[in-house]
Amino acid sequence: MAAGVGVASEEGVPDRNWAGNVTWSAARRHRPGSVDELRALVAGSDRVRAVGSRHSFNRLADTAGDLVAVDGLPATVEVDPGRGTATVSAGLRYGEVAAHLHEQGYALPNLASLPHISVAGAVATATHGSGVANGNLATSVVALELVTADGGLLRVDRTDDRFAGLVVGLGAYGVVTRVTLAVEPTFDVRQYVRLDLPREAAAEALESAYSVSLFTDWRGPRFNQVWRKQRADQAPPPPGWLGTTPADQPCHPVPGRPGDVCTGQFGVPGPWHERLPHFRLGFTPSSGAELQSEFHVPRSAGVDALAALDPLADRIAAVLQISELRTVAADRLWLSPQYDRDTLSIHFTWIADASAVAPVLAAVEEALAPFDPRPHWGKVFGLSPATVAASYPRFADASALASALDPTGTFRNDMLDRYLSR
Structure with missing residues (x-):
């Protein structure tokens, strides 16, 4: 960094991500208090990466140069x-x-x-x-x-x-x-948690309300929980909805964890922002002792993709805390995993043991390969750069845009050099 910028500081910028599985390689950590300070810092640095709330589980935010936290900028x-x-x-x-x-x-x-x-x-x-x-x-x-x-x-x-x-x-x-x-x-939402959804009812459940999550530990033929978030004016699910039973106490997606850190359940109406998330802002949802992976497949292939994972169920369960299924609508953003296709997202919250998780993760990726899986950019995955690039029709355009806006590689790091070719 050029001398005289005057904003180099490690105060208030943690040295690792939220889960603790990545320690930053940065030579310097910064928390500028204004856009002008940030502009001077970037202009004087050879390598810069920005970091937000540190919820990525890989090295996407890492750099050997200057790591910049943007939460010190004026809040508006x-x-x-x-x-x-x-x-x-x-x-x-x-x-x-x-x-x-x-x-x-x-x-x-x-x-x-x-x-x-x-x-x-x-x-x-x-x-x-x-x-x-x-x-x-x-x-x-x-x-x-x-x-x-x-x-x-x-x-x-x-x-x-x-x-x-x-x-x-x-x-x-x-x-x-x-x-x-x-x-x-603004709008209100009611959240209902249902238990023990039959596997064959998954597609219907996912389409049943405004926002739906299915949770499974891969230890049986049924989903452990369904979190159904519906607009407040939608009729509640009937007592025997899709063969499930209503939860009788506040639930957490991970078995054995306290439900009081989660958003309001039992159909009690509340503002959208207090129901659409699973967790309450005022609580830390977990200790961070976990790893996460997520793969996005075409929603039309969702049933077959899940069937392809069935032979791995015991291996997945052995290193898993919980798995979540959700749907996401298609968009036209070049590097979005939902680019041009409605999506089923298959999420894994693993135990915090990278060596134990790695072979299972590789097996999951191999099983999902026929369904053109796109990984979540901020989570752990091992798909090859060629595989990832081939999944995005506008990938070459994204790479060209990066070269045009950043010809000297100021914002590059090892992960971008690997996955976003120049």
């Missing part, structure tokens, strides 16, 4: 009722943004299971919630502001030909400072 949520948008600071957590929007009578159509994740980080990795008609969180973006490799400030919106490439950007194009999101009138 600016609603424009005339345009139906809200412009928010990149480092804010979704739970913070959502509460502010609700107070003003607005909502986002979808939220991830964790409200603790940062806006910019979730958008950059196409993190998602659930719902056959709901896109991932990045699909609500209508404009971005980012600091480019030369310290410039670039603003793009949906009228820009590059927009669909920049939104799910993996940090390859710059450091995002502000995100403008489309909003809608």
Whole structure:
């Protein structure tokens, strides 16, 4: 970093990710307090990566140079009722943004299971919630502001030909400072948890409500839990819905964990932002002692993809905390795992033992190979760069855009060099 920038500091920037499985390689860690400080830092650095709430389980945010936390930038949520948008600071957590929007009578159509994740980080990795008609969180973006490799400030919106490439950007194009999101009138949601869903009813269950999650430990032919999040004016599920029984106490997706850290259940109505996530903002959902992987397959192939994993059930169960199935609607964002196809996401929360998980993960990837799986960019996967690139029709365009906006590789790191060729 060039002398005189004056913002180098390790204060307030942890040295590892939330799960603790990645220790940053950064020579310096920074938490600038203004966009001008950030611009000066980027302009004076050979290598920079941004970090949000640190919920990635791989080295996507890592760098050997300058690691920049964006949560020190001024926190703002600016609603424009005339345009139906809200412009928010990149480092804010979704739970913070959502509460502010609700107070003003607005909502986002979808939220991830964790409200603790940062806006910019979730958008950059196409993190998602659930719902056959709901896109991932990045699909609500209508404009971005980012600091480019030369310290410039670039603003793009949906009228820009590059927009669909920049939104799910993996940090390859710059450091995002502000995100403008489309909003809608606020709404209430009722959440019902049902137990013991027969395997053959999975497709119907996933399509039954606004947002649905199925949880399984892979130890039997039934799903342990169904988390059904429905608009408050939708009729509740009948007592014997799809052969399930209603939960009689607050549930946590992982067996044996306390349900009080989770959002309200039993059909009690509540604001969208207090029901669409699985976990409450005021609680830490777990100790972080876990690894996560997730693969997105075409929803039309979902039944066959699950059948392909059945022979691995015992191996999966031996290193698993819980597995979650969700649906996500198709979009047109170049590096989104939902690009051009409605998706079934198959998520694994593993035990915190990378050596034990690795061979099972490889077997899962091999079993899913016929279904063109796209990995979650922020989770653990071992698919080859060629396999990943071949799954994205606009992959070459994304790589070319990265080279055009960052010709000297300021925002590159080992993972991008491996997966986003130049």
